[in-house]
Amino acid sequence: MKITYLLARGDEAGGTERAAYTQAGQLADRCDVEILSVFRTRPDPLRPEARHLPVRYLVDRTVSPARPVRASRLDEDTCRTLAALPSELAAPARESAFDRLSDIELATALSALDTDVLVSTDPTLLAAAVTHVPARVVTVHQEHQEHHEHQEHQEHQVTQRSGPSVEPVLLHAPRLDALVTPSASTRDRLRDSLGPSAPELAVIPGALPDGFRPRADGESRVVVMAARLTGERRVDHAVEAFARIADAHPGWTLRVFGDGPREDELRRLVDGLCLQDRVELLGPCQDLAAEWAKAGLGLATARTEAFGHAMVEALAAGVPVVAYDVPTGPAEIVRHRVDGLLVPSGDIDALAAALGSLMGNPETRRGLARAAREGVRARFSAAEVTARWEELFGRLLARRNTPERRDGRADRLAASVASGGTAFRPTAPHSPSAPPGPGERDRENELLEADRGRRLIRSAGRIAERRDDLTAARAVDANLELTASALESYDIPYVLLRTGAVPHTLAVDAGHRDGALKALAAALHGRPVYAEPVGPRDAAPGTVLAERLDGIGELAGVKVFRPVVTTTLTLRYDAAQACTVAFWTEAPDGSHWRAPSGSTTLAGAVLPSLRPTATLDVAGRPYPTLAVFAERLVEDIDFPVDAVCTWGAGRDQLRFTLRSLSQYAPWIRHVHLVTAGRRPDWLTPGHPGLTVVDHRDLCRIDGLSEHFLHFTDGVFLGRPTTPDTFFLSSGLGRVFRSTASAPAPPLTLDDEGDRALLRRDFGRTPTHGFPVAPYALRRSVLAELSERYAAELGTTSRALSLYQDYAYLTGRAVPGELSYAHADLGDAAGHARLGRILHGRGSTAFRLGEAPGGALSEQERTLAARAFLAAYFPVRSPYERA
Structure with missing residues (x-):
């Protein structure tokens, strides 16, 4: 069996390259394996594995102008002209690396490719693969990106949203033989979006490379982060969090390995925080395993993750990891309070607190390090992961010459075009919360079995009610009524606040916190209702079934919501429509109550009392409030x-x-x-x-x-x-x-x-x-x-x-x-x-x-x-x- 891994930049050291070289190296003893890289970008590749595997390049960018690696009679002027023309394969806004020269070389190489299986690793390469490879070649795409909200240019105002677009995968996946994701949540979302046009979908996580790996000694005072310096990786969060605790933990330093377009901006941030001697931006690293062995802690702050290969390598070296608990990736690798800490995504204060708690407690740090070393190989064994790849490749090859393969691809392509045309596909929304743990997923399955498919389905990794009659405003009001009724059923006093935000907020005396959580857990037991902790002292778990709120620990508040998804799977209501229960703290002298965070209209973050003195009507139902919130405000628009x-x-x-x-x-x-x-x-x-x-x-x-x-x-x-x-x-x-x-x-x-x-x-x-x-x-x-x-x-x-x-x-x-x-x-x-x-x-x-x-x-x-x-x-x- 010959397997070809197709990379855009095989000389680089990102997560995509790391995964491809690791897989190729593990299969090399049993298969004929090669790396096909569109671009040569360095005289020597950064990944050490590249020196031991056959690597073939198409376009040499170590010379100017870039030119084909193959024997070519093209002169410099022609190469320069082609390199200046925009790619027809990849839109420049999505992937700026490709140009007309790389289009030609890629099409030429793929159309004559002599291999059994081609594994593409990038949406642009996926498009080229299904367009140009011979029919006898089995095509597999390994999806390394988690698709969340992306950057979209607006006509009037530019609203920045980060992340890659899912569009190329949805357009071209129907012509694949298989689409592989590293996490079940990503697989589920692609399945919802692709519907009948989906090829075989498989989940295969990344693996830990075989061989000796140096281990950390547990005494280091270095925090190591491996990340491209882009907005998506949020390295600025890491720097700011470190700055907040640096004075309390002298002797600790932060080292960041990677390069990217935000490097100058990050250096200015480090200078502005006067951390030049404590924060080091060290550029790409050719031997990251050696750097993990020098680390005391690992750090991951990305906005999205498909699979955190760097986190796996850190744990293998015995380095506990502190990570943002984003929807995919970290929670499937880092076990909270077992071999690292997970904190709410984007919460820099929580990130700083988690780092500080481990910096200041060497015994805890050593315990997490031992658990990391002992657990990571069993969970990400190279032998087990490689066997899953071999099984998939063998099964696909066994049917490559069958009519079923040809007819299935035609049917998928037809369903895909009928769903939107040649350049548009409907997309299922993502879940903003991390996937459930094994115990919670079992409980979700019990609720699904009890429902017997009448109302509930699993969507975006969670169970949701399926209905097509609920608007966004009604979903917001329904979560308010759900939460208020649960508190009322157990006589927990609350007041409805006016905060200026669309979702509703209820204020509860922090002295009633335990009772409120017990009330919510009891009243919502057995129902497909979720709760998202706000400001938890113990950062994990993230979103949980509301029935698990009893005993969840100390927190500043909780968001309660019932997920709803339409039958089209393209519209979902979840935490964005949640009702927040905020626990307000009474002053020692009893003179006022203070908000755990944020503020209200008119009253700010301090209220003289939480005793209701008026009511507010929402969707025809009165709710207890304070008289100040029932007043007509200057900003209120009450004209029709x-x-x-x-x-x-x-x-x-x-x-x-x-x-x-x-x-x-x-x-x-x-x-x-x-x-x-x-x-x-x-x-x-x-x-x-x-x-x-x-x-x-x-x-x-x-x-x-x-x-x-x-x-x-x-x-x-x-x-x-x-x-x-x-x-x-x-x-x-x-x-x-x-x-x-x-x-x-x-x-x-x-x-x-x-x-x-x-x-x-x-x-x-x-x-x-x-x-x-x-x-x-x-x-x-x-x-x-x-x-x-x-x-x-x-x-x-x-x-x-x-x-x-x-x-x-x-x-x-x-x-x-x-x-x-x-x-x-x-x-x-x-x-x-x-x-x-x-x-x-x-x-x-x-x-x-x-x-x-x-x-x-x-x-x-x-x-x-x-x-x-x-x-x-x-x-x-x-x-x-x-």
């Missing part, structure tokens, strides 16, 4: 806000605009649907919250409120909003300017006319336009504008183009911010953006548009739009017929 939707009878997009309003703006009083004489046949007849009117000027719509939002066809809300997203409580609207500058002349006649009017009457020329988003309008201002410029503009639709600048310049609007995205349905790149918008769900608003001259057919555009909108808005609005 309507929505006006103009419908052009397009691809049924109006249905989903209404769903977006129902889902993310339940505070809208009334919807006015302006049509050109047609009424959609799917509308609920006579719904009291919606009126259909014939096409007319907006300011003459009967019953329209003074303040309203205007939606054109193809514009949607993408996440929960409140009235103050669009208006101030004083009545002023917000205008959302694009970050892109307004085009210089020559302009369209309408744009030039608007500029001329603004220059004439206000002496101002606009510098930026406005994205096609929900516009916050005032009826009186629009009427005034239409009347003032009746001769110049002619129609209200023209007046809308001038409204934003006019309202601002006349003091009826103020600048606002709106995260916004746009996708062009006529272009394949726009369809890829649909996947990112759905996966991130981070845009307050987005638009589906079509630029002139798009290459995709009308059928392709319609399929992608319908699949995307049905995935994003699976909950029917009250305006639709059942």
Whole structure:
């Protein structure tokens, strides 16, 4: 059996390279193994294993210009030109390393590849593999990345979200023979997203390389971290946490091995904290095993992990690890308080406290070190992991010439295209919490068996109720009622706070903490309800079944929620909609109570009493509160806000605009649907919250409120909003300017006319336009504008183009911010953006548009739009017929 591992940069020392070389080395005694690296980036590879395995390169980047490694007659000018052209295989925004030269060399090599099994290790390489390798080659993709929210450029405001996009894997996985992940939670999520288009899905963790490994002596005062210096790895968290405890632990140092784009920024941070002699940024390391042997503690702070190979190597050296408890990776490697500590992801204070507790307690540190050495080989045995790879490869090879393999791939590809087109796939949301431990998973299985598939399913690694009738706002209110009822059933006093946040918070006297946790555990026993500790003194476990809260330990609060997932598996409610129970501490003299964290509106972080003196009504149910929270506040918006939707009878997009309003703006009083004489046949007849009117000027719509939002066809809300997203409580609207500058002349006649009017009457020329988003309008201002410029503009639709600048310049609007995205349905790149918008769900608003001259057919555009909108808005609005 010949096996080829395909790497982008085989000379580097990242987790992907480490895993590939380890697997290849373990199989080399029994198989013919080679490493195929797209790029040669160093004269000598950083991984020592690369010197003992056959490595073949395609493009040499140690010379300038880069050129093919194969015998080639290309001259320098040609190579330079090809290297400067963008890759057709990988979008530059996703993977900047590839170019047209690497595309050609990769396609040439793969089309002539003489191997039995090709293992790709990167989404871009996966795309190349399934496109170019001969049919006889078995293709396996090893997924090394955990796909969470990624960075998506917004039209108006850039909202930063980190992590790789899942889109290339979803697009190309159907043509694979097998897709392998290092964790069950990643496998489950990909299975939910791929559905019937999924190839064989397998879980095989990373393995510890065979052979002698130096061991730490347990006396070192060095914290070691191995990470690329990128935002995703959050090395700045490590530096800041170390800074907070450095003075209390003299003699300890932090060493970071790795390079990357954040190096200069991190050096400035170290200098600013005056830690130049305590924190060392040492660049890439060729022998990390030797460095672990010099360490006293290991540290891992990544935002996401697929599998923490560095953590395994640290434990093998007898080095306890402190790690952020992110959804995949750490909890499957580090056993909390057995061979390391897990702390809530992103909590720098908790990270510092965990580090300090081990720095100051050598006996505890030595005990964890012994457990690490003894346990890691049994859990990540090279022999066991290698046997699983051999079994998978052997089984796939045994059926490579069968009709079943050919037909199965065709069926998967057909199902994949039918689900969204050629460049878009619906995506299942990820879980924000770490996977359950073995005992909890067994209990979850009991609950699933008792339900017998009626309501509950396992989704994103946890059990969830399956239903399609719950909006985000109703999920938030349902968790409040669930939590409050549990406390009331055991006579635990509480008050509902106003914090300015959308999810609800209940304040409970910290003296009742144990009773409250017992009440929640008892009242929610046997129910698929989860609890996430807030500020736990003992950082683990993370999210647990609420019935386990009794005896969980001291904590500042707890978030209670019932996971819900739609039948499409594309919309999930979980901890983001949780009700928080916060334990407030009474002052020694009994004069006041103080919040464990955060603050409230009006009262701040201190309350004179936790005895209810008023009630607040939420979803028709009264809750006890303090009188101060029942007052009408200056910031409260209590005037009515309507929505006006103009419908052009397009691809049924109006249905989903209404769903977006129902889902993310339940505070809208009334919807006015302006049509050109047609009424959609799917509308609920006579719904009291919606009126259909014939096409007319907006300011003459009967019953329209003074303040309203205007939606054109193809514009949607993408996440929960409140009235103050669009208006101030004083009545002023917000205008959302694009970050892109307004085009210089020559302009369209309408744009030039608007500029001329603004220059004439206000002496101002606009510098930026406005994205096609929900516009916050005032009826009186629009009427005034239409009347003032009746001769110049002619129609209200023209007046809308001038409204934003006019309202601002006349003091009826103020600048606002709106995260916004746009996708062009006529272009394949726009369809890829649909996947990112759905996966991130981070845009307050987005638009589906079509630029002139798009290459995709009308059928392709319609399929992608319908699949995307049905995935994003699976909950029917009250305006639709059942």
